[in-house]
Amino acid sequence: MLSEHSLDNLKGVGPKQLEKLHKLGLFVVQDLLFHLPLRYQDKTKLTAIENAVVGSEVLIEGEIFSQSLTRGRRSSLLVKIQSTQGHFLTLRFFHFHYRQAQQFTRGKILRVFGEVRSGPNGLEMVHPSYQFISVEDNPALETTLTPIYPTTEGLGQASLLKLMQQAMNLLKQYPLKELLPTALLDELQLPDLNSALFTLHQPQPEDDLRNIKQFSHPAQQRLIVEELISQQAGLQLLRQTEQKRLAPALAHSQTANALLASLPFALTHAQQRVLQEIQYDLALPHPMQRLVQGDVGSGKTVIAALAAIQAAEAGFQVAVMAPTEILAEQHLNAFLEWLEPLQIPVAWLNGRLKAAEKRFQLAQIASGEAKVIIGTHALFQDAVVFNRLGLVVIDEQHRFGVHQRLALHEKGQNQDTHPHQLVMTATPIPRTLAMTAYGDLDISIIDELPPGRKPIDTAVLSNEKRSEVMEHLYLKCKQGIQAYWVCPLIEESELLHAQAAEVTATQFSDNWPDLRVGLVHGRLKGEQKALVMNAFKNHELDLLVATTVIEVGVNVPNSSLMIIENAERLGLAQLHQLRGRVGRGDLQSHCVLLYQPPLSETGKARLNIMRDTNDGFRIAEEDLKIRGPGEILGTKQTGGLQFRIADLKRDSQWIPTAQYWAKNLVAQDAKIVELLQARWVGHKIDYQHA
Numbered sequence: 001m002l003s004e005h006s007l008d009n010l011k012g013v014g015p016k017q018l019e020k021l022h023k024l025g026l027f028v029v030q031d032l033l034f035h036l037p038l039r040y041q042d043k044t045k046l047t048a049i050e051n052a053v054v055g056s057e058v059l060i061e062g063e064i065f066s067q068s069l070t071r072g073r074r075s076s077l078l079v080k081i082q083s084t085q086g087h088f089l090t091l092r093f094f095h096f097h098y099r100q101a102q103q104f105t106r107g108k109i110l111r112v113f114g115e116v117r118s119g120p121n122g123l124e125m126v127h128p129s130y131q132f133i134s135v136e137d138n139p140a141l142e143t144t145l146t147p148i149y150p151t152t153e154g155l156g157q158a159s160l161l162k163l164m165q166q167a168m169n170l171l172k173q174y175p176l177k178e179l180l181p182t183a184l185l186d187e188l189q190l191p192d193l194n195s196a197l198f199t200l201h202q203p204q205p206e207d208d209l210r211n212i213k214q215f216s217h218p219a220q221q222r223l224i225v226e227e228l229i230s231q232q233a234g235l236q237l238l239r240q241t242e243q244k245r246l247a248p249a250l251a252h253s254q255t256a257n258a259l260l261a262s263l264p265f266a267l268t269h270a271q272q273r274v275l276q277e278i279q280y281d282l283a284l285p286h287p288m289q290r291l292v293q294g295d296v297g298s299g300k301t302v303i304a305a306l307a308a309i310q311a312a313e314a315g316f317q318v319a320v321m322a323p324t325e326i327l328a329e330q331h332l333n334a335f336l337e338w339l340e341p342l343q344i345p346v347a348w349l350n351g352r353l354k355a356a357e358k359r360f361q362l363a364q365i366a367s368g369e370a371k372v373i374i375g376t377h378a379l380f381q382d383a384v385v386f387n388r389l390g391l392v393v394i395d396e397q398h399r400f401g402v403h404q405r406l407a408l409h410e411k412g413q414n415q416d417t418h419p420h421q422l423v424m425t426a427t428p429i430p431r432t433l434a435m436t437a438y439g440d441l442d443i444s445i446i447d448e449l450p451p452g453r454k455p456i457d458t459a460v461l462s463n464e465k466r467s468e469v470m471e472h473l474y475l476k477c478k479q480g481i482q483a484y485w486v487c488p489l490i491e492e493s494e495l496l497h498a499q500a501a502e503v504t505a506t507q508f509s510d511n512w513p514d515l516r517v518g519l520v521h522g523r524l525k526g527e528q529k530a531l532v533m534n535a536f537k538n539h540e541l542d543l544l545v546a547t548t549v550i551e552v553g554v555n556v557p558n559s560s561l562m563i564i565e566n567a568e569r570l571g572l573a574q575l576h577q578l579r580g581r582v583g584r585g586d587l588q589s590h591c592v593l594l595y596q597p598p599l600s601e602t603g604k605a606r607l608n609i610m611r612d613t614n615d616g617f618r619i620a621e622e623d624l625k626i627r628g629p630g631e632i633l634g635t636k637q638t639g640g641l642q643f644r645i646a647d648l649k650r651d652s653q654w655i656p657t658a659q660y661w662a663k664n665l666v667a668q669d670a671k672i673v674e675l676l677q678a679r680w681v682g683h684k685i686d687y688q689h690a
């Protein structure tokens, strides 16, 4: 069984080599088969010197004509070989042994392999691999192209190649089971699994592998598609299990209409549509699993509140979880303002409640007295026992990771029904990425901003202009606007991070004593943070100097100027989040992105995207292209998105196809899905001849 056949069963694998193989993530023979070459060398045919093209890698034979040493401090060895047609090629060795040099005597025949380049004396090869050829010793040419594998220090290509050969011999004996439907392979014109593996590890000279580096060769694509289908099928299974569970069917709520009537604004069309989707789901007897994506400031909080009312009115509790205390507190304020007049009791749980207060809140939650409970991850604690949990709202889901999401969900398990689940994210996620990261959820998109919002005017400036920008900010604040100054994380140290913000805050206070400056950073206690935030909200402060703790959700509509330092170091999605703290009211807002020169071309291009658009979805697409999924989803979420061969940045065009086929498979062939999962996720048996 190749999926269980440990690598130390192969010839030549000792403990040291095993360690190196493990370092490459290779444990069983099947892993070797999925360890794909990066490129190939063609040693199957000889090229005449006169036909060698500069820049290409070729195998050449010739007779040694001369050898010499160059002059200078570090001399190099030059060996000139001549073809039967009388053309010359120079071999150049920078490092060589005296004994090695002696071998290259005139008249001997050499077979060399390397990249041809043009040197001072015509064509040359630097450090080619070479062997001597004679009438008695004339080894045959290779019959297949030679793969070059990703490797690690201390494990040479030659050893890896030997192991691969053994693995391929085993594969001939025990072919892997084809798990993809023939219809799919036919439609996409992709090869079957075993021939794909043979093509990639032992390609025939006529195989066209030019696309290999882009991973666009059909043999590679076949593997990518299979891995993506397996991942999608996993998500579909999760979804199916959830759909089979029971949830309380929550009837449409009259009280929600009362809130709508009391709001000083009407919902946008997009908000109405998303609200309807949620209301419909909540009325079904199976758990809703919905992700609401809305660009910054699109008004997600009120939608969450309306969903909460529907659950509360039906007699169920609602848990609302936010990723930071600042955000949880802000939700608390909004929910208190909206729900208290409707006689819906709101409870509040955070890490800094005094013991007595905490006991009281926990008792309210356990008795069912508290209907809507707002908090941070404090909501996970064992001490928190819900009475009748009907809906879980998770804001900024990517900060939590799938496991935490599920953990809160399981809190509703003491009942015969499961709670509904509403996940909200303000980071627009490109469609293909959302399908992969949240494929188990239905997706609603609020793709409209409330009327009257003006796009934020963004400027990109060098840090050399810092003092001018500070001065400008001061003058603006004197005219009555409020501003943010963000000092992003430069070092991976909360302390240094906080210090950078402190220094800036002091600079402002020293220069302009009449400017009311507040400071928030991650090292402040929750209480202090809340005090500063409230003061800023009530316009008792003109300027808030902050670290990226204010990134998500902070809502102070009167602030209309934001400066972000070291903007070049942040991802676009994060910059978009930060910038979204302004432009939330009727005022024309401005954002200045300061960068530390010199700025690379890509760096410039990235910041210019921020200057040119306010559209979060476009920014996210660009970010995906430039920085990959980790940047958009956060590391916790991408931890579960590690693929062996597929790459979300490179292969996203396959995701819709993979989702389609995964749905089919989950509906029709549970056995195959199980085998796929075992092959790509676990190391279980999935071989025909097991």
Ligand SMILES: Nc1ncnc2c1ncn2[C@@H]1O[C@H](COP(=O)(O)OP(=O)(O)OP(=O)(O)O)[C@@H](O)[C@H]1O
Pocket: 265, 266, 267, 268, 271, 294, 295, 296, 297, 298, 299, 300, 301, 302, 425, 426, 450, 451, 552, 553, 554, 555, 557, 580, 584
């Ligand atoms: N339809 C609407 N018309 C006008 N204002 C609205 C509308 N919906 C929400 N708002 C207001 O817009 C502001 C932003 O809303 P909210 O804080 O819910 O945004 P959000 O989508 O959570 O944004 P972010 O993800 O950036 O925090 C709030 O002050 C809210 O009261």
